[in-house]
Amino acid sequence: MTHPESVTWIVRNLWLIPALPVAAAGASALLKRSQRRLSAGLAIGSMGISLVLSLMAFAQALADPARRVVTFNWMQFGDQWVQLGWLLDPLAAVMLVMVSFVGLLIFIYSLGYMAHDDNFTRFFCFLSLFAGAMLGVVIANSLLLLFMCWEVVGLTSYLLIGFWFQRPAAAAAAKKAFITTRVGDLGLLIGMVWLYAQTGTLLFYNSGAGCLEQTAVAGMEAHITAAGMAVSTAIGLLIFCGAAGKSGQVPLHVWLPDAMEGPTPVSALIHAATMVAAGVYLVARVYPLMSPDAREVVAWVGAITAIFAACIAVAQNDIKRILAYSTVSQLGYMMLGLGVGGVAVGMFHLITHAFFKALLFLGAGSVIHGCTEDQDIRNMGGLRRFMPVTFATYTCGMLALCGFPLFAGFWSKDAILHAAHGWGVSQGPFYLGAVGALLTAFYMTRQMYYVFLGQRRLAEATVSPAAVAAHEIPAEQIEPVVSARTGEVCIIEHPHESPGVMTRPLVVLAVFAVLLGFVGTPAWPWFQSFLAGESTGLDFGRFSEAGLLPLMVISSLIVFAGLGLGWWFYGRKPILHATDPDALEKIQPGVFHALANRLYVDELYGVTVIALTRFCARFAAWLDRWIFGGAVRIVAWMVTGMGWLDAGVDKFVVNGGFDEGCRDVARGGRLLSHLQNGRVQNYLRVIAVALVVLAAILLWGRRG
Amino acid sequence: MGMTFSFLILAIMTLAGGVAAMTMRRLVHCALALVVSFAGLAALYLNLGAEFAGLAQLLVYVGAIAILIVFAILLTRGGEGEPEGSFSPSPAGIAGAVAALAVFAVLTWAVETSSVARAGAAVAAPQTTMREIGFALMQRYVLPLEVIALMLTAALIGAVILALREKRNEPADGTAQKQGLRA
Amino acid sequence: MTPLAGCLLVSALLFSIGLAGALTRRSAILVLAGIELMLNAANLNFIAFWRFGAHPEFLTGLIFVIFSIAVAAAEAAVGLALILAIYRHARTSDVSEITEMKG
Numbered sequence: 001m002t003h004p005e006s007v008t009w010i011v012r013n014l015w016l017i018p019a020l021p022v023a024a025a026g027a028s029a030l031l032k033r034s035q036r037r038l039s040a041g042l043a044i045g046s047m048g049i050s051l052v053l054s055l056m057a058f059a060q061a062l063a064d065p066a067r068r069v070v071t072f073n074w075m076q077f078g079d080q081w082v083q084l085g086w087l088l089d090p091l092a093a094v095m096l097v098m099v100s101f102v103g104l105l106i107f108i109y110s111l112g113y114m115a116h117d118d119n120f121t122r123f124f125c126f127l128s129l130f131a132g133a134m135l136g137v138v139i140a141n142s143l144l145l146l147f148m149c150w151e152v153v154g155l156t157s158y159l160l161i162g163f164w165f166q167r168p169a170a171a172a173a174a175k176k177a178f179i180t181t182r183v184g185d186l187g188l189l190i191g192m193v194w195l196y197a198q199t200g201t202l203l204f205y206n207s208g209a210g211c212l213e214q215t216a217v218a219g220m221e222a223h224i225t226a227a228g229m230a231v232s233t234a235i236g237l238l239i240f241c242g243a244a245g246k247s248g249q250v251p252l253h254v255w256l257p258d259a260m261e262g263p264t265p266v267s268a269l270i271h272a273a274t275m276v277a278a279g280v281y282l283v284a285r286v287y288p289l290m291s292p293d294a295r296e297v298v299a300w301v302g303a304i305t306a307i308f309a310a311c312i313a314v315a316q317n318d319i320k321r322i323l324a325y326s327t328v329s330q331l332g333y334m335m336l337g338l339g340v341g342g343v344a345v346g347m348f349h350l351i352t353h354a355f356f357k358a359l360l361f362l363g364a365g366s367v368i369h370g371c372t373e374d375q376d377i378r379n380m381g382g383l384r385r386f387m388p389v390t391f392a393t394y395t396c397g398m399l400a401l402c403g404f405p406l407f408a409g410f411w412s413k414d415a416i417l418h419a420a421h422g423w424g425v426s427q428g429p430f431y432l433g434a435v436g437a438l439l440t441a442f443y444m445t446r447q448m449y450y451v452f453l454g455q456r457r458l459a460e461a462t463v464s465p466a467a468v469a470a471h472e473i474p475a476e477q478i479e480p481v482v483s484a485r486t487g488e489v490c491i492i493e494h495p496h497e498s499p500g501v502m503t504r505p506l507v508v509l510a511v512f513a514v515l516l517g518f519v520g521t522p523a524w525p526w527f528q529s530f531l532a533g534e535s536t537g538l539d540f541g542r543f544s545e546a547g548l549l550p551l552m553v554i555s556s557l558i559v560f561a562g563l564g565l566g567w568w569f570y571g572r573k574p575i576l577h578a579t580d581p582d583a584l585e586k587i588q589p590g591v592f593h594a595l596a597n598r599l600y601v602d603e604l605y606g607v608t609v610i611a612l613t614r615f616c617a618r619f620a621a622w623l624d625r626w627i628f629g630g631a632v633r634i635v636a637w638m639v640t641g642m643g644w645l646d647a648g649v650d651k652f653v654v655n656g657g658f659d660e661g662c663r664d665v666a667r668g669g670r671l672l673s674h675l676q677n678g679r680v681q682n683y684l685r686v687i688a689v690a691l692v693v694l695a696a697i698l699l700w701g702r703r704g
Numbered sequence: 705m706g707m708t709f710s711f712l713i714l715a716i717m718t719l720a721g722g723v724a725a726m727t728m729r730r731l732v733h734c735a736l737a738l739v740v741s742f743a744g745l746a747a748l749y750l751n752l753g754a755e756f757a758g759l760a761q762l763l764v765y766v767g768a769i770a771i772l773i774v775f776a777i778l779l780t781r782g783g784e785g786e787p788e789g790s791f792s793p794s795p796a797g798i799a800g801a802v803a804a805l806a807v808f809a810v811l812t813w814a815v816e817t818s819s820v821a822r823a824g825a826a827v828a829a830p831q832t833t834m835r836e837i838g839f840a841l842m843q844r845y846v847l848p849l850e851v852i853a854l855m856l857t858a859a860l861i862g863a864v865i866l867a868l869r870e871k872r873n874e875p876a877d878g879t880a881q882k883q884g885l886r887a
Numbered sequence: 888m889t890p891l892a893g894c895l896l897v898s899a900l901l902f903s904i905g906l907a908g909a910l911t912r913r914s915a916i917l918v919l920a921g922i923e924l925m926l927n928a929a930n931l932n933f934i935a936f937w938r939f940g941a942h943p944e945f946l947t948g949l950i951f952v953i954f955s956i957a958v959a960a961a962e963a964a965v966g967l968a969l970i971l972a973i974y975r976h977a978r979t980s981d982v983s984e985i986t987e988m989k990g
Contacts (some may be wrong), residue, residue, distance in 0.1 A: 676988075677986060678985070678986030678987060678988045679796075679982065679983055679985075679986055680918070680982050680985075681796065681800060681909070681910055681911075681918070681982060681983070682796070684800075684906075684909055684910055685796075685799060685800055685803050685910055688803040688804065688806070688807050688906055688910065689803055689806070691807060691810070692803070692806045692807055692809075692810045695810040695811075695814060696810055699810070699813060699814055699817060702817075703817065708890075711890070711893065715893070715897045718897070718901065719897065719900055719901060719904065722901050722904040722905065722908075722924050723904055725908065725917075725920060725924070726904055726905070726907060726908030726911075726912065726917070726920075726921060726924075727908075731914060731916060731917065734917055734920065735920070738920050738923075738924075741901075741924065741927075742927065745901075745927050745930075745931060748897075748931065748934075749931075749934055749952075752894070752934050752935065752938045753938055754934050754937070754938065754949055754952070756949065756953065757930075757934060757949055757952045757953060757956070760952075760953055760956050761927075761930075761956060764956050764957075764959070764960050765923070765927070765956070765959075768960060768963075769923065769959070769960060769963045772963055772964065772967050773916060773919070773920060773963075773967065775967075776916050776967040776970055776971060777916055779971055779974070780916070780970065780971065780974045780980045796983075797910075797911045799910075800907065800910025800911045801907055801910070801911055803906070803910060804903050804904075804906040804907035804910055804911075805903070805907075807902070807903055807906055808899060808900065808902075808903035811899035811902065811903070812896065812899055815892055815895045815896055815899060818892075818895075820891070821889060821891050821892040821895055822889065822892065832943075832946065832949065836946065837946060837949070837950070840945075840946045840950055841950065841953075845950050845954075848954060849954075852954055852957050852958065855958070855961060856957060856960070856961050859961035859962075859964055859965050860961075860964070862965055862968070863964040863965050863967075863968040864968075866965065866968035866969055866971070866972045867968040867971050867972065
């Protein structure tokens with residue numbers, strides 16, 4: 001390991017940050033199921049220490065924005081050492097703090113959310129491993145190390161999405177997430193191998209010799225492949241495949257909404273803080289590889305994802321599914337920002353989004369928790385009366401997500417739109433992004449009206465009077481309601497506010513959702529300059545930059561328009577019954593159903609990719625059964641025939657003689673066995689006689 | 705005449721006990737006669753100056769093994785004696801007696817012809833203190849001592865396992881049926 | 888007759904008595920008792936040789952007897968446990984009836 005004098009303690013021990021949660025995961029894997037307290041304590045404690053270390057690393061990066069790396073030899077192949085290492089630069093520092101902070105809040109929240117689960121210990125074990133692997137991705141200074149952590153992240157996300165694997169839907173969703181991301185990871189793997197072949201190293205930065213540094217990148221840009229593309233572009237796009245899989249970009253977004261089958265803290269952890277951010281972070285990390293051509297692809301994919309997912313989100317009825325599509329859409333924005341604006345633009349949205357999306361997911365979890373595990377927004381309504389804290393914090397998150405002026409999302413999304421507007425290649429992504437912003441405000445308003453505003457609607461799955469009679473539910477929590485559909489009197493359980501251990505993280509996150517944007521406003525672009533390693537000051541003059549203010553006004557208007565549309569459709573006339581058709585559905589049933597069915601992407605994959613795979617499999621099975629199997633069977637028949645022949649020879653020729661010998665031996669054995677008659681005294685007598693004979697011989701011999 | 709009077713008395717007591725133990729009809733009487741024989745041997749050891757061995761003989765044989773044999777007799781319901789002729793002049797029994805006599809004859813012959821036994825004069829009893837025996841056990845013979853300890857432990861465990869009741873052979877109680885269900 | 892020869896003769900007699908018992912008695916317990924007697928006869932030999940032998944200060948015979956007693960204790964415990972087990976199994980302790988090990 002190399003330790004130059006300039007490397008400080010925190011840089012040298014940066015590995016502790018991911019190692020602690022991983023160690024906690026290992027320890028809690030050994031715990032018994034009943035040791036819930038210890039397991040949660042381990043996970044939260046390790047995450048807390050990681051957060052403290054992350055903050056120390058952040059302070060170090062603040063004091064000294066230069067990139068610091070530590071590398072060490074890992075394994076020898078032939079005469080080459082594969083080196084791994086970690087690095088600390090502003091980008092990594094920001095991600096470290098974000099991941100460990102949001103992760104810690106989610107851990108604490110999980111205490112309340114998973115309190116009744118039988119497999120509490122297992123959950124915290126997976127959660128710690130997940131967080132550790134993600135922190136490993138963040139500090140990796142080697143594409144190989146990053147890839148290893150990346151795959152652990154993939155594995156744990158599989159385990160966590162499928163945490164309730166007893167439910168077939170959860171098991172299927174876990175499989176889907178794993179396989180879909182694997183498709184992207186294949187690209188990443190090929191890109192990594194190609195990168196190694198080109199540069200001979202997988203270290204990102206190694207004082208001039210790393211693969212992201214000037215010499216290597218220049219070499220790759222100069223090298224043109226047969227398809228007329230620079231090698232760096234090709235490698236960058238292959239790596240982007242991996243990022244697209246992890247970050248749910250079109251066309252690999254299908255797993256992300258299904259991943260909602262996992263417990264809600266997992267949704268928050270995967271969809272807000274860590275896993276989906278990993279893809280964006282990967283692109284930001286290998287940004288030097290991204291040539292203008294590659295960036296163009298990234299920008300278009302991002303923009304298309306942003307609007308595509310926003311459209312689908314409009315017609316969803318599952319509270320977490322809406323947020324999932326919203327996440328896909330926002331990830332598209334981040335990619336768009338990376339493509340058109342650079343690292344700072346994309347990362348800024350990543351950070352703000354992490355906070356307000358975690359808030360929204362945890363708020364949704366609180367709602368679900370309070371509504372006895374119902375996730376259908378049509379069965380909610382009027383919840384602001386029952387869950388005031390959740391309502392207030394959720395509103396903050398929703399406004400931040402919509403990009404309401406002065407909230408966190410406003411500044412970061414505006415930076416992206418501004419960068420897209422100024423993009424020299426095309427204005428298309430800008431318009432896609434703007435429409436996406438309108439849709440975002442619209443579907444979030446729709447969700448708010450359905451969930452929190454209006455009046456309490458009757459759940460389809462009502463509480464049976466028998467359960468009340470059995471005192472399973474306290475009497476004050478229920479009220480009789482007349483069902484609109486059947487006219488019967490049903491009894492419905494009152495929703496309740498979640499415990500403090502769940503609401504407190506919400507409040508903390510809400511504060512960040514409101515205020516975090518101010519670290520990256522155009523007047524004081526501290527965040528952007530921090531990533532770039534420069535210092536900056538407050539200067540309102542920057543608002544007067546050409547086109548900036550009009551653009552901000554336009555984007556604010558777009559947000560207001562979205563909110564207004566939402567009110568027009570859902571707020572004007574209160575939604576009375578759970579079974580009422582959606583307001584949009586009344587106008588455009590065809591479009592609405594297409595959107596509600598996720599634009600049939602899954603079905604499309606079903607009839608194309610999966611059908612093809614299935615056909616190949618069937619063909620292979622046929623080949624196996626008839627061609628190869630036939631050959632094997634012929635050989636088997638031949639062998640059997642020879643076996644018959646041999647058996648005949650054996651039976652009549654060999655056995656004849658052998659049997660005779662056996663019979664003789666058996667006869668001799670039977671004769672001898674009469675000596676062995678099982679009576680101990682016989683044996684003893686034989687020994688005595690033998691003793692007499694022996695002694696007599698000895699004595700006789702000595703006398704003579 | 706090198707043998708003392710006390711030696712003769714003790715030898716006769718030991719031998720008489722042995723003969724009684726091997727010839728009496730009731731097993732319990734046999735066991736008691738065996739005790740007499742063991743005790744006589746212990747006294748012989750003391751007489752020969754081997755105090756430690758004599759006391760160990762008394763403790764182990766009279767105190768433990770004889771009691772163990774009595775227990776075994778009671779547990780196998782042998783206390784009533786051997787009803788059918790325990791000394792029926794069966795060919796096997798006669799052959800055994802003849803073999804034993806032959807062994808005795810050979811041994812006597814060996815003693816008579818041995819030069820060592822003839823030359824062995826009466827020497828003064830060696831003065832053996834417990835201290836010396838302790839040192840011998842802890843220094844010169846420490847390895848055999850450890851081996852013996854290990855063997856005793858193994859024998860203890862083995863005896864317990866052998867004497868344990870086999871549960872499976874008792875379908876009368878419920879546990880066996882439960883095991884059957886589980887299997 | 889020297890004291891040593893006397894001891895040896897007593898020991899030979901005791902050995903033969905034990906052997907005769909072991910060969911003729913039908914109760915497994917008495918067979919075991921006979922074997923114990925034979926062991927004791929051997930012990931008496933050791934003691935005698937130690938007492939009248941060349942180097943009594945080495946304590947060889949004496950220590951051997953002590954070990955032998957320990958081994959005999961183990962042997963008796965295991966042997967009697969075996970007899971109990973066989974008795975439970977075959978409902979007899981008559982050695983002439985216990986012939987399951989015959990070839």
